[in-house]
Amino acid sequence: MEKCEVCVVGGGITGAGVARDLALRGVDVVLLEKGDLGVGSTGRSHGLLHSGGRYVVSDPESAAQCASENRILRRIAPSFLKDTGGLFVGMKGDDEEYYSRFVKGCRRAGVRAEELSPEEALRLEPGLSDDVEVAFRVMDAVADPFLLTVANAYAASLEGAEVHTYAEVVGIDDGEVRFRSNGRERLVKAEVVVNASGVWAARVAELAGHAITLKPYRGTILVYAGRASEHVINRLRMPSQGDIMLPHRNTTLAGTTFSPEERLERYGIEPEEVQVLRREAERVLVKLRTRRILRAYAGLRPIVGEGRKRDFSLIPEDGFITITGGKFTTYRLMAEHASDEVCRQLGVRARCTTATTSILEEEDREGLELYRERYGALGTQAAEYADRRRRICLCEGVTEGEVLFAAEKLFCRNIRDIRRRTRLGMGYCQGRRCNLEAALVLYSAGMIDHSTVHTQVLNSLRERWKGLLPIAAQVDEVLRELRLMEATFGCAACYDRIKKHVRGLERFL
Template sequence: MRTMDADVVVIGGGATGAGVVRDVAMRGYSAVLLDKADLGQGTTGRYHGLLHSGGRYVVSDPESATECAEENEIVTRIHADAVEKTGGLFVVTPDDPMEFSDQWTEGATKAKVPWTEISVAEALRREPRLNPGLKRAFAVQDGTVDGWQMVWGAAHSAEDHGAQVLTYTEVTEIIREGDQVTAVVAHDLKKDEQVRISTRFVINTAGPWAGRIADLVGCHDVEVVPGRGIMIAMNHRLVNTVVNRCIYPADGDILVPVHTVSIIGTTDVKADDPQRLAVPRNEVQQMLDSGEALIPGFRDSRAVHAWAGARPLFKDKRVAATDTRHMSRGMSILDHGTRDGVNGIVSIIGGKLTTYRLMAKNVVDVMCEQLGDDRPCTTDKEAVPGSTEGHTYVITHRLHDNEVARAKHLKTTPNKTPSRAAIDDQIICECELMSRKMLTDLLAEQPDSTFDDLRRQLRLGMGPCQGGFCSMRATGVALEEGAVDVERATGLLRLFLKNRWIGLWPILYGEQVRQTALDDWIFQGTFDVEHLPVPESEVEL
């Protein structure tokens, strides 16, 4: 058994966990973050990409609305490379009740969410595809954020401050001496070894799995309800602004432009297991119908991927919520010392991706108070690595960088054998403009990553072809670079394709059937990928 020591162990590598380990490290504590999978593989990576202005909750949850409005500015500043300042619209469609818009403006003003009413003509000028029958429109400060880039930015910042981040390391035991937590035991799934971390404090940020972590320490009354929501990515940006229906939060009432696609969402249904989330076909149809209310002809666009995420909603027994849609999105901090008689552990549940930094600050403040330390939070003062120049994301940034590199190469080495620089600048994924060097650099940094791990950081295979062309190129590059052997390369490719196909089955209609059939012919017909040698077990991947 490998042994380690840390002042604080953070369990859960989503946005909240990454924010907590960064906050803890910046306050001078030694810290270790543990996650049973990759960073951002759970709820954080399974949402629609919205950086909230707060407008969505001004009527249903005004406290959360105010928090979102305040944190929007901070996240944009410290995570500039992950944020696109799209702006947002709340619109009253022909099918929506006019009277709610008055409640919305009153709520937005009270919640201190900035808004401006604009004419319908101005809304249609900004977004020509919108329903021409709109009755009213409001401009807000919504944006979009790449959740994975945000999480990795926070994680790298934490590492710069001395923290350790251990992925694919599943917590199996939390050890107590009497009423005090003293250590965490975890299983390194890739090295197949046990790790014991002696610690002063544990912060449970496991999202939908937070109740299971609390069970390990004997706190059995932590009920976390997974609120399953599905989302669908369409094959291009139907809008360049976040567009919301001005109604009480409902299914399919928002369309978000993220990178090269548009994402519509979302449903809200109680799930039994956050590990197994269905994407029912009837809910897919519901999303497509909802898209038509915002963008006439929405169904004519090609849906390229569907997925589901689980909101971690804390079941407060004092509130009689009838369904997950009406459970609060606010954060809940559980002090297990006063609540359950177990010291040295707190849990944080709920909240929004937009408020992840505030959630981290609040829960670490609780820890500092319990430890008797006076160490203020400074996470709002320092940008994460990659965002220090303050330039927010623009959709053309990779195109510009790659075209500059190509032009420079052609000017300096005309009609010659391609240089190493030219090879590095080769585009492996046209949809997301991922270069060979971006892939090889990350492979060198994280040699035991799966292609899905790389996808979460590089967006490999997330465009219209869904990996049909770029995945085999990436496999060839990994093999050529010596990062993997033949069997592992095939195993990684098959696992990647399997996970891409999970999001294709629910949307096989129209032009997407043609694209999927082409991909199938490539991999089954040309490569016979199902019959190539692979590692004996997926653990080796």
């Protein structure tokens, strides 16, 4: 049986942050993630590094945490952030009394907010509606949540942490953690287990014989093609639905909704959610009215206890520590608190250094610009594959080299994992053209077996379909894209023929 000091359950941003924090303190860590890194709430967020402004009235403590973590992450992970800045905009008909509460709240929580005239706001963002009557500029930034999670896991592994993806924890008994990996059950013995499993935290706690109350709330986000603004646009009102629009790579994300959800998996997106989001986003950022919606996705927020407070919860038991709730923006602080408790229990005196230690060293040499832009400080490693220039994903410009880089260096097991690192299949055609190409690259490199090419492509396409179906009834172009996909791939007989062909080929090898 493998032994370690700490077993972290969950490879979202919080678990990856805890693994890095502890590894930097010299603690021996194993991280177990049941799917891919960031595949839970983390990858389903907007990736907004909040300025804190959103919470200054409703939840000042969270607002202050966001403001301070925003400053820290800008220092330690600049290459993983896009410093877009943000605007809070009040529209005709909004509650004017809220504006003065916002100003006072920002002052109290330490959130920097500079008032602009509506004309100045429109000059900065010509895609905004003329109905904007008040605007404040804030320190929002945008991160790719998958990449920041992978970067934390990667940095942790450089410090000696072991990272296992597709390793589902199925039992915890007195520090003995049972997990399933590659169809086998395995055991790791840990002195302390950290439960960083987000909305699954109650389930994982139950495995260890502990009870916690956690309510998942679903949030849906629409992805529009192209950047309709260069700043994050926030509504200046009490947090509500459809308040945030932001530029992410070459798309605009518009979210989110807020509704209680019973299921932790296989929850759907309601047509009304899509309607609300379109109405709210296109009213504020009118430029979106002419943009195509590419897809929709939904995630669950882990909210502990009653109410809608957005701060995090640390629940320390002897040998079993739960850290959940909070936000993507505050993950480092959550990891610090959890790791402090781990060290207290282990008797380790090393202090947290993550507020001052860069997430991976940044290299700034010529030729790295493109890779740095796409992969942050991981760009140095990506550039090692620069000679493999053939474009695999035409919509997002992903090369063969980038597919191989992700597959070899970034804990990838399948095409879906590669998509989350590189954006392969995230563009206009949603993977219609590139999935098969990517599978063939992996096959040629000997990374996947020919018998799995078919399943890899199908699973990846299925996942794309999930995000297309909820909007197909409302967006003609999406329906057309779906039909085209169906015509290209949907015919099972076509797959059967490929399979038969490959099986036939095997006899001659």
